[in-house]
């Protein structure tokens with residue numbers, strides 16, 4: 147690992163890159179995961195590498211929905227495990243929810259490595275190795291999932307998702323929460339709740355809200371979820387980025 151001084155202005159961003167490249171060398175991250183990260187990083191730059199206020203409200207709404215759910219699942223891929231293995235386990239324990247490894251570029255060796263990594267870090271049960279069902283309408287291997295896991299879940303948290311799978315999960319009447327730095331992506335547009343934030347901040351933030359909301363009654367949670375308007379929120383993110391760029395270019399008024 148390169149020794150990056152804490153004083154470096156891009157310290158956090160460079161540390162995230164290091165984690166991902168380590169994950170790639172260890173066989174957790176698919177090679178295209180590095181490219182996908184670059185796209186996310188560009189959007190993170192545009193929002194100022196911070197959790198913007200609307201993303202915090204999205205995380206709160208996601209927490210309310212997860213607490214309301216009967217069978218919530220956190221679906222993880224290579225990038226998510228490489229960047230946030232401990233955060234995902236803590237979040238799963240706090241809800242409680244279960245975890246399933248579900249890959250875009252499915253490869254059983256990588257699934258096994260990811261499951262083993264999650265178990266080594268303390269996850270009790272991880273689905274994904276015994277995929278016995280298919281998500282209807284999804285071609286190729288990324289449609290495989292476990293009957294007791296994603297297949298029977300009522301809510302799926304899918305960070306860094308591809309739009310097709312998000313759409314197919316919704317067609318199965320599941321609620322889909324995603325974390326995607328790109329507010330223009332098809333996933334961001336398709337999900338019930340989109341958290342436009344870096345997965346490295348968002349997972350911890352959802353957990354913060356789980357602890358804050360866990361004693362609320364069902365009606366209060368329903369109200370939080372019911373007042374969410376995902377399309378409107380995406381518009382707010384675009385406005386946030388536009389205003390920020392305008393301020394940077396013309397100077398703030």
Ligand code: PTJ
Nearest residue numbers: 178179182183186223224249250251306326327328344345
């Ligand atoms: O491990 P696998 O086989 O499941 O593959 C994972 C990748 C990420 C390669 C696969 O799911 C993929 O190709 O994803 P996409 O379609 O490129 O979408 C990734 C989305 O995540 C893009 O919209 C990026 O902007 C966004 N993104 C990338 N890094 C982050 C992110 N969003 C939040 N936090 C990040 N760190």
